[in-house]
Amino acid sequence: MDHQPLRDLPMTTSDIDRDAPSRSDPDLLATLLADPATRVVELRGGRASQRLDGALLRRPPEPADADSLLLYLGRLDGVAHLAACHPETPGPPVDREERLDAAPFVGLREVATELSADDASLFAAALGLSNWHARHRYCPRCGAATQIVMGGWVRRCPHDGSEHYPRTDPAVIVAVTDEQDRLLLGRNVGWPEGRFSVLAGFVEPGETIAAAVAREVFEETAVEVTDIEFVADQPWPFPASLMLGCRARATTTDVTCQPDEIAEARWFTREEFRTEVADGRVKAAGRLSIAARLVEGWLGRRLDDLG
Missing domain, CATH: 3.90.79.10 (Nucleoside Triphosphate Pyrophosphohydrolase)
Incomplete structure (x- = not known):
């Protein structure tokens, strides 16, 4: 068999620095939300917003992001990236006058082969991590509701102190x-x-x-x-x-x-x-x-x- 078909396999190559040491900063998410240089990948119902040119929309933070599930995805070329995840399905398309480069929300299966390596990897990390959070809200040891820490990469039980990691x-x-x-x-x-x-x-x-x-x-x-x-x-x-x-x-x-x-x-x-x-x-x-x-x-x- 030839290895050539695997060279451009989606979601497998990227220059993302996951920057794990920064996750331990308890003020990380708040700091990044306040920084207009931060870029946000928005997910609604597991679907992300795509620009009209086909790229993944990476926008500056917005006030409403504070009410979403926030995940620190790492840095690209030194720029911090967050995922802002909402469980509901997408509503009407955004106002084109307000965000001219925005397109409807799309699923990863639909667009992964068209995205750049970095875009596909950002989308995959955000989707996989948000899926884990949706399914692991309670401590498997005692049943208490867990708290999100470490930039969205850990859920901690306030009752027994146990920590639970993405699976x-x-x-x-x-x-x-x-x-x-x-x-x-x-x-x-x-x-x-x-x-x-x-x-x-x-x-x-x-x-x-x-x-x-x-x-x-x-x-x-x-x-x-x-x-x-x-x-x-x-x-x-x-x-x-x-x-x-x-x-x-x-x-x-x-x-x-x-x-x-x-x-x-x-x-x-x-x-x-x-x-x-x-x-x-x-x-x-x-x-x-x-x-x-x-x-x-x-x-x-x-x-x-x-x-």
């Missing part, structure tokens, strides 16, 4: 090929007819990446693999995963699907895959995800070119 769930995603260089693809039980992708699953406690790959592939298809190789990783804040892209070689080829997870799975030659995508029988994944890039590495061409 990321590692998941393996693997391109499995056999001795004929066919690729194994599966369709999840919740997916529409024709949608196929490489196999994936979460890493379990006590597992290595390689062990998780071998287990997931066998559980889902009864195919045994070897020569497991890590290729690349990708943040996936939907809501809080890190995708660990791998390749593996199959030592068996008989497929038996795990009925509660995989509706169907089969081996594809390159010609079969190209033909079935072209005639609409197989739906190719968008290039946002590492899944599509793993397929492209095997295929030797972009999926966008197959239609």
Whole structure:
């Protein structure tokens, strides 16, 4: 497989300085809100505002930001960046006379492949962190409501003093090929007819990446693999995963699907895959995800070119 398709993988490269030491300043957020040089990424319902030129809108602080969930994202070229997160869905578009460079709020899945590396990484960090806050408002030890500290990177329990940190769930995603260089693809039980992708699953406690790959592939298809190789990783804040892209070689080829997870799975030659995508029988994944890039590495061409 060629590594070229992974070089521009969204959300994986950025010059953001996360500036962790500054998070311990209890006045950090208030200070940054008072500084007009600070730039704010606004999220509403998990969607961010995009400028008309396609870039992520990074605006100066506004008074209403103090009432939102504020998160310190770090610095770009020395400029501090905050996320101001609101749980509600977007309202009407902003007044164009008031903010001429603003566009409607957009989801990360919609625009990640179009954003710059820095914009995509800022959006991913803000979305993943805000998702964690929405799901972890109470202490798992005593049930008390927790308080946000450390610039939004920690929740502290005022009752028992415990601290809780943002969680990321590692998941393996693997391109499995056999001795004929066919690729194994599966369709999840919740997916529409024709949608196929490489196999994936979460890493379990006590597992290595390689062990998780071998287990997931066998559980889902009864195919045994070897020569497991890590290729690349990708943040996936939907809501809080890190995708660990791998390749593996199959030592068996008989497929038996795990009925509660995989509706169907089969081996594809390159010609079969190209033909079935072209005639609409197989739906190719968008290039946002590492899944599509793993397929492209095997295929030797972009999926966008197959239609």
